[in-house]
Amino acid sequence: KNQVEQSPQSLIILEGKNCTLQCNYTVSPFSNLRWYKQDTGRGPVSLTIMTFSENTKSNGRYTATLDADTKQSSLHITASQLSDSASYICVVSRGSGNTGKLIFGQGTTLQVKP
Amino acid sequence: EPEVTQTPSHQVTQMGQEVILRCVPISNHLYFYWYRQILGQKVEFLVSFYNNEISEKSEIFDDQFSVERPDGSNFTLKIRSTKLEDSAMYFCASSDSETYEQYFGPGTRLTVT
Numbered sequence: 001k002n003q004v005e006q007s008p009q010s011l012i013i014l015e016g017k018n019c020t021l022q023c024n025y026t027v028s029p030f031s032n033l034r035w036y037k038q039d040t041g042r043g044p045v046s047l048t049i050m051t052f053s054e055n056t057k058s059n060g061r062y063t064a065t066l067d068a069d070t071k072q073s074s075l076h077i078t079a080s081q082l083s084d085s086a087s088y089i090c091v092v093s094r095g096s097g098n099t100g101k102l103i104f105g106q107g108t109t110l111q112v113k114p
Numbered sequence: 115e116p117e118v119t120q121t122p123s124h125q126v127t128q129m130g131q132e133v134i135l136r137c138v139p140i141s142n143h144l145y146f147y148w149y150r151q152i153l154g155q156k157v158e159f160l161v162s163f164y165n166n167e168i169s170e171k172s173e174i175f176d177d178q179f180s181v182e183r184p185d186g187s188n189f190t191l192k193i194r195s196t197k198l199e200d201s202a203m204y205f206c207a208s209s210d211s212e213t214y215e216q217y218f219g220p221g222t223r224l225t226v227t
Contacts (some may be wrong), residue, residue: 031214034214039218041203041221041223042217042220042221043118043205043207043218043220043221044157044205044218045218046215046216046217049213049215056183077168078141087157089157093214095170101159101170101172102147102157102159102216103159104156104158105156105158106155106156107156
């Protein structure tokens with residue numbers, strides 16, 4: 001069954017600290033893996049997209065890794081800010097290119113406290 | 115910066131009524147999508163649309179659902195006879211032919227009473 005599982009379900013950290021979110025997937029055929037940030041009541045916003053051959057990609061303070069052999073990914077957030085408080089969703093594209101179906105994880109809710 | 119827009123932001127309807135959710139994708143994009151998110155649950159794929167036809171649809175997208183691109187700018191999702199379980203946030207997304215990036219709209223919250 002095509003699934004994306006994330007951990008932890010929720011996380012609270014202090015402003016300025018780092019954190020790492022985990023994602024495991026069983027999606028086939030695999031096209032690419034994405035991390036999205038979703039603020040409450042808003043649409044998801046893309047942070048990174050990685051294909052099979054990429055094992056790390058950064059976007060500012062966000063760094064995603066991908067191990068296609070173990071089917072695991074992580075999102076590392078450096079020097080967290082209050083505005084990082086949101087849900088972070090791991091999404092795997094099944095199939096090919098733009099017509100690939102996106103399989104969403106349940107998200108990790110991150111709360112950054114001052 | 116170009117963005118996907120959706121109207122209305124919140125729609126309340128009675129069970130059995132038809133609703134049309136509207137989206138204006140980014141102007142040069144060619145691929146369009148609808149997703150839904152029931153409160154507290156995962157985002158779920160509904161349908162993808164390219165070249166004026168459905169590319170792929172999920173098992174959720176049954177005969178009660180339809181999509182249309184009535185003109186050069188709008189992309190609509192119609193639910194013919196709403197059910198209580200259709201209550202959810204509905205997101206439209208679009209992407210171009212160069213990248214895999216999907217840009218999501220802010221969503222329409224549909225409440226069926």
